Amino acid sequence: MKTFYSKIVSLFLVFSVIGITLGVQSCDKEVETKEALGVLTPASLDQTASTWKPIILTNYSTQVPVAAPAATTSAAYLAEIAVIKDAQSKLTSSQRSSIEYWSAGGVLRWNQILRGLVAKYNLPPAPKADGTYATPDAENPFGDPAFPFSNPPYAARAYSYVSVAQYDALKAAWFYKFQYNRPSPYKVDSSVESLMPKSDLPAYPSEDAVLSGVTAEMLKVLFPAALEEITLRAADQRNAALWSGKATASDISTGLALGKSVAAIILAPGTGRFRTDGMANAVGTPAQWQALADGATARGEIPWISLDNPSRPPMLPNFGKVKAWNMTPAQITSERPLPPTPTASSEMTKEVEEVKYYSENSTRERLAIVHKWADGAGTYTPPGHWNDIAEEYIAAENYSEVRAARAFALLNMAIHDAGVGCWETKYFYFNPRPSQLDQSIRTGTGIPNFPAYTSGHSTFSASAATILSYLFPSDAQYFNEAASEASMSRLYGAIHYRSDCEKGIAHGNKIGGYTVTFAANDGAGN
Amino acid sequence: MMKKFTFLITIITLSAGFLRAQTFTDGLMMPKRDLCTGFIYSNDSWKNYWEGTLNRENGNIGTVSTKSVAWMGTYGITDKFNVIAVLPYVWTHASQGTLQDMKGIQDLTIGAKYNFLKQAIGAGDLSTFLVGSYSTPLSDYTPDYLPLSIGLAAQKLTGRFTTHYKLSKGWYATGNIGYTWRGNVTLDRPAYYTDGQLTMSNEVWMPNVLDYSFNVGYIKHGLQAFIGYTQQNTLGGGDIRRQDMPFVSNRMNFSKIDATFKYFIPKINSLAVWAGLGYTVTGRNTGQSTYYMGGMLYTLHFGKTAN
Numbered sequence A: 001m002k003t004f005y006s007k008i009v010s011l012f013l014v015f016s017v018i019g020i021t022l023g024v025q026s027c028d029k030e031v032e033t034k035e036a037l038g039v040l041t042p043a044s045l046d047q048t049a050s051t052w053k054p055i056i057l058t059n060y061s062t063q064v065p066v067a068a069p070a071a072t073t074s075a076a077y078l079a080e081i082a083v084i085k086d087a088q089s090k091l092t093s094s095q096r097s098s099i100e101y102w103s104a105g106g107v108l109r110w111n112q113i114l115r116g117l118v119a120k121y122n123l124p125p126a127p128k129a130d131g132t133y134a135t136p137d138a139e140n141p142f143g144d145p146a147f148p149f150s151n152p153p154y155a156a157r158a159y160s161y162v163s164v165a166q167y168d169a170l171k172a173a174w175f176y177k178f179q180y181n182r183p184s185p186y187k188v189d190s191s192v193e194s195l196m197p198k199s200d201l202p203a204y205p206s207e208d209a210v211l212s213g214v215t216a217e218m219l220k221v222l223f224p225a226a227l228e229e230i231t232l233r234a235a236d237q238r239n240a241a242l243w244s245g246k247a248t249a250s251d252i253s254t255g256l257a258l259g260k261s262v263a264a265i266i267l268a269p270g271t272g273r274f275r276t277d278g279m280a281n282a283v284g285t286p287a288q289w290q291a292l293a294d295g296a297t298a299r300g301e302i303p304w305i306s307l308d309n310p311s312r313p314p315m316l317p318n319f320g321k322v323k324a325w326n327m328t329p330a331q332i333t334s335e336r337p338l339p340p341t342p343t344a345s346s347e348m349t350k351e352v353e354e355v356k357y358y359s360e361n362s363t364r365e366r367l368a369i370v371h372k373w374a375d376g377a378g379t380y381t382p383p384g385h386w387n388d389i390a391e392e393y394i395a396a397e398n399y400s401e402v403r404a405a406r407a408f409a410l411l412n413m414a415i416h417d418a419g420v421g422c423w424e425t426k427y428f429y430f431n432p433r434p435s436q437l438d439q440s441i442r443t444g445t446g447i448p449n450f451p452a453y454t455s456g457h458s459t460f461s462a463s464a465a466t467i468l469s470y471l472f473p474s475d476a477q478y479f480n481e482a483a484s485e486a487s488m489s490r491l492y493g494a495i496h497y498r499s500d501c502e503k504g505i506a507h508g509n510k511i512g513g514y515t516v517t518f519a520a521n522d523g524a525g526n
Numbered sequence B: 001m002m003k004k005f006t007f008l009i010t011i012i013t014l015s016a017g018f019l020r021a022q023t024f025t026d027g028l029m030m031p032k033r034d035l036c037t038g039f040i041y042s043n044d045s046w047k048n049y050w051e052g053t054l055n056r057e058n059g060n061i062g063t064v065s066t067k068s069v070a071w072m073g074t075y076g077i078t079d080k081f082n083v084i085a086v087l088p089y090v091w092t093h094a095s096q097g098t099l100q101d102m103k104g105i106q107d108l109t110i111g112a113k114y115n116f117l118k119q120a121i122g123a124g125d126l127s128t129f130l131v132g133s134y135s136t137p138l139s140d141y142t143p144d145y146l147p148l149s150i151g152l153a154a155q156k157l158t159g160r161f162t163t164h165y166k167l168s169k170g171w172y173a174t175g176n177i178g179y180t181w182r183g184n185v186t187l188d189r190p191a192y193y194t195d196g197q198l199t200m201s202n203e204v205w206m207p208n209v210l211d212y213s214f215n216v217g218y219i220k221h222g223l224q225a226f227i228g229y230t231q232q233n234t235l236g237g238g239d240i241r242r243q244d245m246p247f248v249s250n251r252m253n254f255s256k257i258d259a260t261f262k263y264f265i266p267k268i269n270s271l272a273v274w275a276g277l278g279y280t281v282t283g284r285n286t287g288q289s290t291y292y293m294g295g296m297l298y299t300l301h302f303g304k305t306a307n
Helices: A002-029 A075-089 A093-102 A106-121 A152-180 A207-222 A224-243 A249-267 A286-298 A329-334 A346-360 A364-373 A381-396 A401-429 A456-471 A473-492 A498-520 B003-022
Strands: B034-046 B049-051 B054-056 B064-078 B081-094 B102-105 B107-121 B124-137 B156-167 B171-182 B192-194 B197-199 B209-220 B223-234 B253-264 B271-284 B290-301
Touching (some): A075 A224, A075 A249, A093 A106, A093 A224, A106 A152, A106 A207, A106 A224, A106 A381, A106 A401, A106 B192, A106 B197, A152 A207, A152 A401, A152 A456, A207 A224, A207 A249, A364 A473, A381 A401, A381 A456, A401 A498, A456 A498, B034 B271, B049 B271, B107 B156, B124 B171
Antiparallel strands (some): B034 B290, B064 B081, B081 B102, B081 B107, B107 B124, B124 B156, B156 B171, B209 B223, B223 B253, B253 B271
């Protein structure tokens, strides 16, 4: 038995060594969850930003007044300086991490956070036991289903409202910064450390606090169940501004109030744009859903039916009537693509055959393209994918916060308008998916629960590529190729006909052009 | 939609099901210079699955079935040291909805098994074994199409300790415990959300896996039959969210029971037939699967005619 035990012991030793070795290697498994962003050192102060064309606000001095700050020689201000010095004298590593995190730029960070929220809430309601579906309810956001279901139209609108609100709030902030010209604490007192890059941008009101206030207020309405995360992030941003020596308590409290007041105008019950843009009616009623099908039948077409099991009501059929940012309702209708290939025609038979070819001849390369762009349930959606793409270009330009906000606002207005235009088209024609016309067609990704014509991916992507090409002209070819790939991924995945994709691209390019026209005349230059 | 399940099931089937009978987890050794090789067919299907801990059905996939044909071979370097290899070809299919089937060569597993102790204790013999194995995908399949992916595409390294006690009358009991280190996997997309976090990367951290099993059986006169219980726990990873798709790094846990039968055909020495079936009793982020398998294995004697 002695050999028995010695063998056991020696083998366990050998095993432990193997385990430890592998354990050490497994530390290398760590995946960086946040996109790498450098420290933002704005290339320009953008002193004239308050003259750039506002989107929703009309007059900063009357709509969102900000009182003059106390003098930097006042006792109150000096007390605020003392608070910063005290905080800086005992910074913890977690506080330093916050400073590092937010020094990448508040607009970029909030865009990442927003993409995370969209992905978190982008889940369709589960069927109930009786085979029906409950509608997500803003009054019961923690229920089953949760609110919201941040599907592509919901997400497009959310990205646009957050970006536009940030952009208007920052222009208002710039208006007061250069009216009052209160310097940063580290400029007033050289013993205050500057733990973020130094800048000549006036500190009052704090742009970080403005962003925290306006963004948190918008997000709390868009993603009410995420209240805790949103509130903590916003507070962290303000704290980082103070700890870094960038802003005093009064710079911050004034900025917070300004940000919140901008959000309050947009969200005002009964009058705010957010409340009156038509989103409240986007879900529609069973009678309206039936009328869509009846309309298609009356035109001699096969109407779309849900391919979900159990059958699910169509996704936001009235989203096409939601207010666009840079297009009038008349322009939305006049830009609507011509009717799709008639479902009974021989041309449609050919279109279906082509889809079936891609269904039956999937290659690894095409499947990778399908999955790269699928952006389906549980993801940040195609609008989020284009924010992801844009982030890198916006970060590389070292834009000031206000110019970064402009870039995201332009992008997301173009994407929202694409969503409105595309949804208006989808429900105007109510055209069936390939797998409805030929049930043998199997798909490489989930079939979205709305009509086929035209492709949402194509429209979103082309509109995004159009505005990004305006902002970053030297990379236009890349953006357009990416949009084209996103578009074709839907044919490769056998969930769209080629004409859905091609018409969607052309439509998206036109829609993006409206925001380009806005951008070219907003006084910000390119 | 529910891509991960299939793969999980595949793993379950391969690692805990028929392979147990094969050699990674059992208490048997091939004699020196004998090669046992053949093919095993398995069919695993489930209609219910656990979305996190919620047991449910899904009309958009119906019943998901995974079939595989695996080649396997075990060779006796010595009576106490065997090498083992397994390579399956896998087909997946969902009975409802529109999602495409997947098929392809899955992961090659190669391993070594060392019988470091064998001695008489009481009325029987006690044997203990160490098994190490490495597994890697042999084709570029996607793990991001669960439950219809053919696998999880992770490289795996497994260490296993097995104890086998056999009475002279043929009854035996085997217990074993294994720990599997899994390498990260790469998706075709630039970002994904799992476990409460949006990750801006195509790389997915894969939690490691602990499994253990216990069998009792009978082996004598060319007949082997046993029943077993297997538990697998993934040591980390997120749950499938409500009405979400499965994800490659989900915390896939299960316990299952199975029965396996092996018989050497009397007149054709060296040819063995295998059959087995199993059922998943409890699970988390896995399918509640039923499987059956059957196979034929032939033993070649390269050594001098020892007997």
